[in-house]
Amino acid sequence: MSEDKALFDKGLPIRRAVLGTDYVDNSLARADEFMMAFQRATTAWAWGWAWGDDTLDRKTRSLMNLAMLTALGKAPEIKLHVKGALNNGLTVDEIKAALLHATAYCGIPAGLDAFKAAHEVLVAEGVLPQKKSA
Structure with missing residues (x-):
């Protein structure tokens, strides 16, 4: 083989x-x-x-992926890997901390895109409540 x-x-x-x-x-x-x-x-x-x-365990790899994808500005891949991070046992707070850390090093625009992508997935997966319209 x-x-x-x-x-x-x-x-x-x-x-x-x-x-x-x-x-x-x-x-x-x-x-x-x-x-x-x-x-x-x-x-x-x-x-x-x-x-x-x-x-490295899968949780650590997921955290690394979220940071690297933030740095690269790859929102579609961030969405995919947020789901993967949840599958690997990361909490919403751990995902948020990884994205905040990446934002500090990659800049506000990259961080904003990452947060928006992650938020969309976290709401869709039901781990964040959807904000009700007024």
Whole structure:
């Protein structure tokens, strides 16, 4: 078995556990031959190699991802990884603290985008109450 295939096989259950089986399986099912190259790479490298290393626990990795994605300004990925952070056992307060820490280093505009993205997911997931209209 090739190393990439072994890493893919190691990463796929981790990816499913963090991001959700439906999300991952739908991503794989929608991928044509061109996009499947990316699906194989991200599953093997990000999930098999990086997330598959047990030196850091999943909660720590989720916190790191939220900070890095804030720095990169990747709101759609922040939404995905907020759900993953919840799946990994992070609390709303831990997610908020990570985003505030990232805001201090990345700037207010990046932090605002991250907070808006996270808030949308946290409300949708029912862990934050939806503010009632007046």
